[in-house]
Amino acid sequence: MVRILLQQIRRDRLTLPIWILGTVALLAVSATAVATEFGDADGRRTVLSLALATPALLALRGIPNGDSLGSTVHFQSFAFLAVTIGLMNTFLATRHGRADEEKGRRELVAATPAFRLSPPIATLLLGLIANGLFVVVAKAGYEAAGLDASGALLSAVALGVTGLAFLGISMLAGELTATSRGANGIGVVVVLASYAFRAAGDALGTPDIAKLTLQPAWPSWLSPIGWGQQTLAFTDDNWAPVAWIAVLAVVTATVALIVHSRRELGASLLPERAGRATARAALRSPFALAWWLQSSALLAWTVGSALLGVALGSLVTAISGSDLGDTPAVAQILQSLGHTQGDLGRALIPALMTMVGVLAAAAGVQAVLRMRDEESDGRAETVLTTPHSRAVWLLSFTAVGAASVVVVLLATGLAAVAGFAALGEADDGWLSLGQGLAQGPAALTFVGLAAVLMALLPRAAVALSWGIFAVGVGIGLFGGLLGLDDDVQKISPFANVPALPSDDWVPTILIGAIALVLGAIAALLFRRRDLVT
Amino acid sequence: MTTVIEVQDLVKTFGRTRALDGLDLSVDEGEVHGFLGPNGSGKSTTIRVLLGMLRRRSGHATVFGRDPWRDAVTIHRDVAYVPGDVSLWPNLSGGETIDFLTRLRGGADAGLRASLLKDFDLDPKKKGRSYSKGNRQKVALVAAFARPARLYIFDEPTSGLDPVMESVFRAHVERVQQGGATVLLSSHILSEVEQLCDRVTIVRAGKAVETGTLREMRHLTRTSFRVATGARLADVQKLAGVHDARAEADALVFDADTTAVNDVLAALTKAGVSSLTVSPPSLEDLFLRHYGDTIDAEPAA
Numbered sequence: 001m002v003r004i005l006l007q008q009i010r011r012d013r014l015t016l017p018i019w020i021l022g023t024v025a026l027l028a029v030s031a032t033a034v035a036t037e038f039g040d041a042d043g044r045r046t047v048l049s050l051a052l053a054t055p056a057l058l059a060l061r062g063i064p065n066g067d068s069l070g071s072t073v074h075f076q077s078f079a080f081l082a083v084t085i086g087l088m089n090t091f092l093a094t095r096h097g098r099a100d101e102e103k104g105r106r107e108l109v110a111a112t113p114a115f116r117l118s119p120p121i122a123t124l125l126l127g128l129i130a131n132g133l134f135v136v137v138a139k140a141g142y143e144a145a146g147l148d149a150s151g152a153l154l155s156a157v158a159l160g161v162t163g164l165a166f167l168g169i170s171m172l173a174g175e176l177t178a179t180s181r182g183a184n185g186i187g188v189v190v191v192l193a194s195y196a197f198r199a200a201g202d203a204l205g206t207p208d209i210a211k212l213t214l215q216p217a218w219p220s221w222l223s224p225i226g227w228g229q230q231t232l233a234f235t236d237d238n239w240a241p242v243a244w245i246a247v248l249a250v251v252t253a254t255v256a257l258i259v260h261s262r263r264e265l266g267a268s269l270l271p272e273r274a275g276r277a278t279a280r281a282a283l284r285s286p287f288a289l290a291w292w293l294q295s296s297a298l299l300a301w302t303v304g305s306a307l308l309g310v311a312l313g314s315l316v317t318a319i320s321g322s323d324l325g326d327t328p329a330v331a332q333i334l335q336s337l338g339h340t341q342g343d344l345g346r347a348l349i350p351a352l353m354t355m356v357g358v359l360a361a362a363a364g365v366q367a368v369l370r371m372r373d374e375e376s377d378g379r380a381e382t383v384l385t386t387p388h389s390r391a392v393w394l395l396s397f398t399a400v401g402a403a404s405v406v407v408v409l410l411a412t413g414l415a416a417v418a419g420f421a422a423l424g425e426a427d428d429g430w431l432s433l434g435q436g437l438a439q440g441p442a443a444l445t446f447v448g449l450a451a452v453l454m455a456l457l458p459r460a461a462v463a464l465s466w467g468i469f470a471v472g473v474g475i476g477l478f479g480g481l482l483g484l485d486d487d488v489q490k491i492s493p494f495a496n497v498p499a500l501p502s503d504d505w506v507p508t509i510l511i512g513a514i515a516l517v518l519g520a521i522a523a524l525l526f527r528r529r530d531l532v533t
Numbered sequence: 534m535t536t537v538i539e540v541q542d543l544v545k546t547f548g549r550t551r552a553l554d555g556l557d558l559s560v561d562e563g564e565v566h567g568f569l570g571p572n573g574s575g576k577s578t579t580i581r582v583l584l585g586m587l588r589r590r591s592g593h594a595t596v597f598g599r600d601p602w603r604d605a606v607t608i609h610r611d612v613a614y615v616p617g618d619v620s621l622w623p624n625l626s627g628g629e630t631i632d633f634l635t636r637l638r639g640g641a642d643a644g645l646r647a648s649l650l651k652d653f654d655l656d657p658k659k660k661g662r663s664y665s666k667g668n669r670q671k672v673a674l675v676a677a678f679a680r681p682a683r684l685y686i687f688d689e690p691t692s693g694l695d696p697v698m699e700s701v702f703r704a705h706v707e708r709v710q711q712g713g714a715t716v717l718l719s720s721h722i723l724s725e726v727e728q729l730c731d732r733v734t735i736v737r738a739g740k741a742v743e744t745g746t747l748r749e750m751r752h753l754t755r756t757s758f759r760v761a762t763g764a765r766l767a768d769v770q771k772l773a774g775v776h777d778a779r780a781e782a783d784a785l786v787f788d789a790d791t792t793a794v795n796d797v798l799a800a801l802t803k804a805g806v807s808s809l810t811v812s813p814p815s816l817e818d819l820f821l822r823h824y825g826d827t828i829d830a831e832p833a834a
Contacts, residue, residue, distance in 0.1 A: 179662065179663075181623075181662075272660075272663070274626075274658040274659070275625070275626025275627075275628070275629065275658050275659065275660045276626050276628060276629055276658065277626070277628040277657045277658050278628050278629065278632055278657075279625075279628065279629035279630075279631075279632035279633050279636075280629075283629065283632065283633050283636070284633070284636040284637070285637070286637075289622075289633065293622070377620045378616060378618060378619075378620040379620050379621070379622060381581075381584075381586055381616060382614075382616065382619075382620075382634065382673070383634075383637065384585075384586065384605075385584050385586070385609055385612065385614040386609055386634065386637035386638045387606050387607070387609040387610040387637070387638065387639075388606065388609075388637060389605070389606045390605075528588075529588075530586065530587045530588055531581070531586045531587065
């Protein structure tokens with residue numbers, strides 16, 4: 001068992017430190033941001049009262065509990081951090097559980113005199129070590145940001161124990177399904193559902209403006225993340241929820257171990273779903289393949305961005321009606337993000353829609369880069385030895401990338417129309433839809449660029465595409481805040497999107513034309529190179 | 534007879550490695566042509582040049598008289614191909630993959646598809662990710678055979694199949710050949726080529742070292758004798774064209790050049806023979822001659 005544990009630690013010697021340090025970095029950044037951006041207790045009280053009046057913000061963040069610096073940080077970041085730590089534990093459980101079994105590595109271990117339960121117990125120990133380390137580092141992170149020690153300890157422990165609960169749940173998921181993909185899928189869904197349940201519960205909760213807190217509605221009580229928020233760290237320091245979460249962790253892990261000790265190698269509680277014996281009639285072209293490969297990811301992108309679109313309405317309305325705009329720093333940030341000088345509510349729409357444009361571009365780039373996987377795994381060769389040209393193949397994936405951009409923008413825009421209409425602000429809804437679609441050409445340039453890189457430098461295409469994407473997004477969104485020159489900012493397509501209403505459409509049309517030309521160049525270039533695996 | 538594949542002096546380089554170094558290959562219409570060589574000798578590279586996946590550096594290559602790089606799409610209308618390492622879409626079932634791939638070529642013959650699934654004993658409902666190597670290969674083979682083609686190209690098609698499935702594969706190769714199709718089959722499995730192929734091209738280090746029918750090639754090799762005889766070892770060793778002679782329990786064992794067989798038999802009969810086993814040269818011998826120079830070397834006597 002010790003050997004198995006040591007081997008697992010060795011395998012994870014980079015992965016786990018990156019997750020732990022990354023999550024703590026997120027925590028530290030969030031703590032510092034609260035300290036600097038919200039100003040003193042008065043500033044925090046303004047922000048928190050605004051949040052209590054804005055269901056969208058409550059859903060996104062969590063439940064406020066007083067105006068101290070620590071509790072504001074807890075409100076801002078606990079749910080996010082719990083998701084991150086939950087995902088770390090999900091992947092950990094599957095990596096050392098079902099994935100090992102699926103790939104046949106477990107069979108090698110099972111053939112040795114090691115006990116049948118040794119690998120899962122080693123995985124549990126690894127989880128204890130990883131989450132324990134996280135607690136230590138996270139507490140240090142909170143304290144480094146100047147928060148008080150007892151609250152820091154409680155918040156860090158609550159996160160670590162939540163992580164262990166998700167470890168138990170994911171180990172159980174690994175007993176349920178026969179594939180690592182399925183196990184990770186269940187684990188991720190549980191983590192996201194835990195976030196979503198508490199989001200719904202918090203948004204529907206009963207605010208208490210005087211104490212700056214909130215009594216969440218029942219859905220929050222179904223979620224371990226919701227329990228963790230109930231620690232009310234930095235104000236009430238309530239340790240009871242930690243015990244509830246710990247019980248959940250122990251129960252799920254124990255059930256997973258019991259099932260594991262009783263089942264055969266490779267077996268699972270849920271039978272593996274059989275596929276179709278024949279293909280759907282539509283699956284008959286490279287385009288159909290590219291569309292099918294992207295479809296589940298695109299559904300996720302669409303649902304996520306549509307939720308954002310719905311939230312947009314309540315967010316903009318709340319901020320326009322608040323006195324937040326009197327804080328010049330906040331107004332300046334929003335105007336810079338939206339590349340506009342307009343009033344605050346109006347600046348918010350382009351600012352948020354630029355972020356939606358970024359999401360749309362990411363969805364599109366992802367679809368295009370799927371080509372690289374197809375090529376390096378040899379499936380591209382199988383398709384390209386049928387009478388379909390390389391240009392058709394490449395343009396199919398690129399078209400699906402472009403369609404992903406349009407679908408995400410449309411979904412967000414239409415959801416915003418609905419969200420604003422519910423608040424009686426239909427005009428702002430249509431403005432949001434227009435502002436969303438105006439991001440199209442800028443997002444499409446990244447799709448075109450990824451296609452060109454794929455055609456030209458296949459081995460470097462994935463890294464280069466995402467690298468250029470990150471730089472472009474960084475300059476486009478934050479260039480103004482970083483004090484970059486206007487001309488430098490204009491390098492990023494996103495910095496050239498006009499804030500509606502606008503009558504200067506020349507840059508947008510030019511950018512759209514560039515995107516089209518990039519696609520055409522990619523198709524021509526791809527004809528000229530060898531396929532490389 | 535028309536030539537379906539014509540390759541002359543083909544060169545392909547990857548960086549500094551010369552994967553193909555002046556390779557020649559000629560496949561006639563209607564024949565099953567074996568493309569034989571050890572791993573890394575350039576078989577797959579040649580096939581990928583012929584399919585327009587790789588661009589040749591120099592030399593001449595045509596398929597159906599067309600340039601495989603420029604006219605890839607036209608050529609592919611008449612080609613069915615099974616790669617050496619079959620990779621399937623993890624979330625598509627075997628049946629879906631077969632339908633998709635055959636539809637890309639114009640659609641499967643439904644009856645043929647059903648009988649192939651039965652012959653290859655393949656469950657079409659399993660997802661691509663859960664197939665073993667052999668089953669992935671079967672999916673690709675069914676997809677290739679389910680729609681008739683003029684040229685079938687198989688890259689080490691049976692490396693993951695068991696002997697029963699190998700014989701199913703052979704039966705289908707014979708079936709398409711009787712239908713007039715041409716088959717190029719790369720392999721390092723000798724028995725497979727021996728049983729199926731009309732002609733063979735042997736490659737080594739990116740060059741064709743030998744080509745012809747197996748009958749022609751056997752001229753170039755030796756016949757193995759195992760004989761219980763009154764003749765003494767020393768007498769047999771003296772005969773011209775006899776190699777590696779040695780005495781084993783009650784028998785003399787040696788190889789003889791094909792040209793020397795007549796003389797050897799005459800000498801043996803003279804001395805008296807009580808039992809005689811003569812084996813034809815296997816392709817193993819051909820391989821050893823080209824790739825195992827040490828075994829081929831004569832004892833310096």
